[in-house]
Amino acid sequence: MTNDTLTVPAEKKPRYPKSVPYIIGNEAAERFSFYGMRSILVTFLVAQFYNPTGDKALTTVAEAHANESTHFFVTLAYTLPFVGGLVADWFTGKYKLILYISMVYCFGHLCLALFDSNINGFIAGLVLVAIGAGGIKSCVSANVGDQFDATNQDLLSKVYGWFYFSINAGSMFSTMLIPWVYKYYGAQWAFGIPGILMGLATLIFFLGRKKYVRVPPKGVNRNNFVFISFYALTHMSQKKAGQSLLDVAKGEYDPEKVEGVKAVYRVMAVFFFALAFWAVWDQCLSEWVLQAAKMNLSVNLGFTKFDVIAGQVNTVNTIFLLIFIPIFNYGIYPFFDKIGLKTTPLRRLGVGLILTALSFVIIAMIQANIDHGGSPSIWWQILAYAVLSAAEVLVSITGLQYAYTHSPASMKSTMSGIWFLVVALGNLITAAVNNNIKNHGYFEAHLAGANYYWFFVGFIAVFIVLFMFIAPRLKEHNYIDDAENENKVVSETEKL
Structure with a gap:
């Protein structure tokens, strides 16, 4: 056998x-x-x-x-x-x-x-x-x-x-x-x-x-954000009592996609506050570089001393990000969650805006020193980079995460594109301010020297105040949690 x-x-x-x-x-x-x-x-x-x-x-x-x-x-x-x-x-x-x-x-x-x-x-x-x-x-x-x-x-x-x-x-x-x-x-x-x-x-x-x-x-996918939004805006007269503006598009487009577009607009309400961050972040690759050229660029590490070039200073942003990302993910967030101060995406965004303003306070104080004939050490700008990099972890990474978790699968690519548009709009605001200065407009006399940076401190502060009033009233819909709950229900049903 x-x-x-x-x-x-x-x-x-x-x-x-x-x-x-x-x-x-x-x-x-x-x-x-x-x-x-x-x-x-x-x-x-x-x-x-x-x-x-x-x-x-x-x-x-x-x-x-x-x-x-x-x-x-x-x-x-x-x-x-x-x-x-x-x-x-x-x-x-x-x-x-x-x-x-x-x-x-x-x-x-x-x-x-x-x-x-x-x-x-x-x-x-x-x-x-x-x-x-x-x-x-x-x-x-x-x-x-x-x-x-x-x-x-x-x-x-x-x-x-x-x-x-x-x-x-x-x-x-x-x-x-x-x-x-x-x-x-x-x-x-x-x-x-x-x-x-x-x-x-x-x-x-x-x-x-x-x-x-x-x-x-x-x-061409007609059930997309642009087409549905355009149709709703051009058919506002068909809106019935109790309906949202986008509901008028449900007869012409896939109702599920229309609900997805609603989710996009909810996320865009959060993105509005990220606009303040992006209006100033890219200044570290332009305005801050010009400021660095007027500073003492000698770096003394104790065991060695060398001079850096103004355009090289931004390298520390990458270094700080690589350091801060694991510190926040594995240290700071779990610590505050453990003591009962849950680090929700909206709270992270709010703290990120405060740190962004603080980084510009440092830059404004550096510029005031330069305006009075001083030559401050580049270490002060490196400190500002450290604060701005921490803000970037809290705002940029959190914003991308929020966009992903609070939009349905069919709209995730759309949300990424809109996030880039927020970056563009922030830079457009800063470009407009500089255009006014260049053309001898109102800002030329009022935003000279350190006042330029104090202006943006105030700009961010306005967004922070608005955020404090509006954030608690924002409607949130976490699609990832929904999917997990659905899976849990299915799992429990299978057990029965």
Whole structure:
């Protein structure tokens, strides 16, 4: 008698998609190119175009002009992800959009390097870079998720970890290197090297073309945020008593999608307060850089002493973020939750706004010292960066988390695009203030020197006061909790 043995095949170990190295390499090189260019942009604009003779009488207007140009550039770069995402989903797919817009991106960098003495050519280059960076922004991270299926989903979080590590690595190294290149080798090399890295990013992405999972475009989806909102606004007369404005669209569009759009508007009420943060955050890559150039840039660490370049100081923001994220997630949040002060998303946002205002109080005091002929140590600005970085953890990361948990699955991509639009609108506000100063408007006389930063302290303070009154009244709907509760009900039913 023989015994037949049933052999159970061993479960295959999940494998990383072969496309992952190309995506991560592409992202590191692209972020190097973007932040490398930005690290010197505002100082270059002042020195080359707006005040080449260094005339002190022109300093305020020239710096305002450079700040305006920089913030308009960021506004365009963060407006386009919403458009790029729609184009990729409806018409081209992510692969084609990323590849073709990356070529535009490269040409923009080429213009920056070639037209370093031609303002019109240089501005054209900035527009092309903004189109490139903004056009692909909403597609690149989504393209990472497309590479995974049910067999390797467990590896997705690890790959996103490496993906975001590549972002920080690319930006940190470029912020250290490019200001040094600009100082010692000039603008053409300083803008040319980021262009070379963007060319490398495009090449890396192209080399992986046969290994990508490509999700085809699905055509125009009429049940989207824009169409439903437009229909509701143009049919307001059909609104019945007891209905919300968006309910009038339920006869023409999928009712479930209409409810999803309602959720988007609820989240946008929270995003309104994040607007104050984004109106000032990007100043650390423009206004703060110009301020740093007027400070004592000597750094004494005890065992060594060296001088930094104004454009390099922003590197500490990345360092502080890498330190603060685990401290907040594994230390501060659990501590306050344990003692009964639950760190809800809205509370985190409120504290983040307070810290943002505090960082600008420090910057305003530094500027007051400079205005009176002082040369304060760069360590004071590093302190301001530490406070602003803590605020970034509380506002930016919390905002993205809130958008994800408080919007239905069908609207999560839309919420990401709207988050980028909030960044754009914040920069547009700051650009408008600097435009007024540049054109000798009301703000030129009233926001000179430290008053400029005190203005933004007051600006944030208004949002903080509004937040204190409105936040307790905001209606919240956590879709993740709903899904977990549904799963729990199903589980309990199965037990019965």
